Amino acid sequence: MSTSLHTPVSSPSSEPSPAGAETPSGKGAKDENFPVGSFLLPKHLRPHVAKYYAFARAIDDIADNGALSPEDKIKRLTSFDAALKGEPGYGGEYQKAHDLRESMKETGVTTKHGSDLVAAFILDAEKSRYASWEELLGYCELSANPVGRYLLDLHGEDKSGYRYSDALCTVLQIVNHLQDCGDDRRELDRIYIIEDWLKEENEDITVVDRDAVSPGFRNVMDRMLDGCESLMSDARKLPSALNSKHLAMESAIIVRLAERLIQLLRKGDPLAKRVALNKVDFASAGLRGAAAGFFEAGRGAA
Template identity: 60%
Template sequence: MSMAAVETPSGKGAGDENFPVGSFLLPKPLRPHVACFYTFARAADDIADNPALTPEQKIARLDAFDRALVQGSGDPDLARADRLRDSLAASGVADVHARDLLRAFRQDAVKTRYESWDDLMAYCRLSASPVGRYLLDLHGEDPADYAVSDPLCDALQVINHLQDCQDDYREMNRVYLPQDWLAEAGTDVTALDAPATSPALRQVLDRCLDGCEELMDRARLMPGQLKSRRLGAESAVIVALADRLTGELRRRDPLAKRVAFGKPRMALIALGALARFHLGGRR
């Protein structure tokens, strides 16, 4: 199997994400495991997002990743899956979280619309929640804390969908906005092709942000209840960034210009979050 037949690298890396990935805040011995999980997920995500591949081609490549993760392969073209398999064995974390991500990416290959908020949340439970669950397991946290990590990760996923809603529609005909909310607002997916957000589409975006804020009400508990102070600190930064991005998406138009923070502003938000965390605050 040739590399061209498996991976389709986009060139994106951890530095392109909205939120820290395996930053210096985490315990040094665990960072290589986090990096291994991220590079596996990034490679699989790139396959699912490649507009040049057919759904069948995407699924075949993702299936190859899945088999290698479970059975091992020894195939250089599946090295990321083999490395994650070794990492999981060394760290004692189950492969269920990585395999759930692959289920989400397979879904991305064939599903381009979400009928309702509940339908979207079911997708996020596969595409986002496993990331937080993996980190909790890696740090030896209580699985009961999934109750606060899941809403944080799911909110981050929706925020990312809103940031990229126009590109997702134009490049992949993929829309993560609930179809029933679009219909209730008297609009449809074609509104995403406009140069600016219509009042009807704005109504749908705001309903999604309302959903994010409900998720964040639970997620804000996460930093203060983890045993690992380092993971708590990283989660405090992520919570702060998510809250700020939610506010920015309220005020700005993601169709006119992608709503995102530059590195200097991200650093300022992170510093403020760390100061509050170390002073005993939860936000």
């Protein structure tokens, strides 16, 4: 299962692509924190996953381009959504949207899973602070959960599995926000740290401008990770809720990567040094997760 497409912020290109609508950052699947369309997925579905990723990467790059005004971002993003929905008047500069629309038509997957991502990135252009845990979860419903839902639909899974994929995708989004909190602030002035919880610690958003995590910020991080741990109780059930062994294996691997990243963030300081998974983490999760997912598939989440 692929997850959140929010990657470490780098200096984006200030120039649109030759096509005129995109502002490519140069990032690709290799830059993501978690597998994107890995070899574990059925071969005949990988091209469709690639088209979904290409669309998501294009609109994410627009949202993360610091050289664009919020109004320009919203205009470009809205146009991508219109092209995805098949509205007339959108040409080759929106080819990734056209490709995804045709892919979704072929596979019977709703374009809502693309439109929701657009809505999340429009929200990024309009909103840069989150006061409560509930607000952040609402953002994740648009920015992360559609990815898991897309994959479930693509594999013909029952929609009852959304509950478990939503939990996993939300966790991945939130831990990614914690990993990148300093970069998000410096590059885009976005803060996904809960403001109300910071206030309870007599802190404010400037905590992410420091060179090290303060005790108050550590308490807020731990509360956010506690919330992630609660969500993991559902996320761990995802492989069993799936009928596809391929998707169950990939999901089980990502569950283990999420667990490991939560552990690392409990101990690490994302302001002093980026907290990230290493090759050993990926290898361990891959071996254990693939085996577990193979045997768990089809057993039922209950």
